[in-house]
Amino acid sequence: MKLQFAMDTLTTEAALELAAAAAPHVDILELGTPLIKSAGLSAITAVKAAHPDKIVFADLKTMDAGELEAEIAFAAGADLVTVLGSAGDSTIVGAVKAAQKHGKGVVVDLIGVADKPKRAKEVVALGVEFVEMHAGLDEQAEDGFTLDTLLRDGATAGVPFSVAGGINAATIAAVQESGAQIAVAGGAIYGAPDVGAAAAALRAAIV
Numbered sequence: 001m002k003l004q005f006a007m008d009t010l011t012t013e014a015a016l017e018l019a020a021a022a023a024p025h026v027d028i029l030e031l032g033t034p035l036i037k038s039a040g041l042s043a044i045t046a047v048k049a050a051h052p053d054k055i056v057f058a059d060l061k062t063m064d065a066g067e068l069e070a071e072i073a074f075a076a077g078a079d080l081v082t083v084l085g086s087a088g089d090s091t092i093v094g095a096v097k098a099a100q101k102h103g104k105g106v107v108v109d110l111i112g113v114a115d116k117p118k119r120a121k122e123v124v125a126l127g128v129e130f131v132e133m134h135a136g137l138d139e140q141a142e143d144g145f146t147l148d149t150l151l152r153d154g155a156t157a158g159v160p161f162s163v164a165g166g167i168n169a170a171t172i173a174a175v176q177e178s179g180a181q182i183a184v185a186g187g188a189i190y191g192a193p194d195v196g197a198a199a200a201a202l203r204a205a206i207v
C-alpha cells in the first residue's frame with residue numbers, strides 16, 4: 001500500500017517545508033484544495049520541481065469544466081488530479097481526456113456521494129485511475145464518525161481505491177486490511193510536532 005501525504009496548508013513555503021520533511025517516507029505528495037485555492041497553480045510547479053521523483057497529486061475537487069481544470073493542473077506539473085464523484089460523467093470524461101493528452105491520471109473523490117461502491121464502478125469505467133473513499137474534515141468532526149463505512153465501501157467496490165478520513169498510526173493497518181491501494185494522511189502528519197517522524201511512523205505501520 002502506498003502512503004499519500006495531504007498537505008492542507010496555505011502557502012507554497014509551508015508546503016515545501018512539509019514536503020521536505022515527509023518526502024523520504026511517502027510516495028505521493030498531495031497539494032490540498034485550500035493550498036491550491038490560496039497559493040494557486042504555481043504551488044504545484046514548486047512542489048514538483050522540488051520532488052520530481054514523487055507523484056504530485058493536485059486535489060482540485062473539480063465539479064465542472066473537467067478538461068480545462070485538469071489541463072491547467074497537468075501543465076503546472078501535477079501527475080494526478082481529483083474530480084468529484086458527484087460531478088456529471090461529462091466532467092469526468094473531460095478530465096480523463098486531458099490526462100490522456102499528458103500521460104497523467106484522474107482520481108475521483110467520492111466525498112459526499114451516498115452510494116460510493118456504485119459510483120466507484122461507474123467512474124472507473126470512464127477511465128479514471130482509482131477512486132478516493134473520502135470523509136472530509138467536516139464529516140470527521142461530526143458525532144459518531146467512523147472510518148469503518150469507508151473501508152467497507154472500498155472493499156465492496158471491486159475497483160482500485162484510496163482512503164482518506166483522518167487516518168493515523170492507530171487506523172492505518174485497518175486501511176491496509178480493507179485492500180486499499182493508497183492510504184491518505186493529512187492532519188496526522190502536518191499536525192504532528194515532528195512531521196518527518198509522524199510520516200515515518202505511518203510508513204512503519206504499513207506491512
Ligand SMILES: O=C(CO)[C@H](O)[C@H](O)COP(=O)(O)O
Nearest residue numbers: 006136165166167185186187
Ligand atoms: O481532502 C481533504 C479534505 O477535504 C484532506 O486532505 C483529506 O481528508 C486528508 O486529510 P486528513 O487525514 O486530515 O483527513
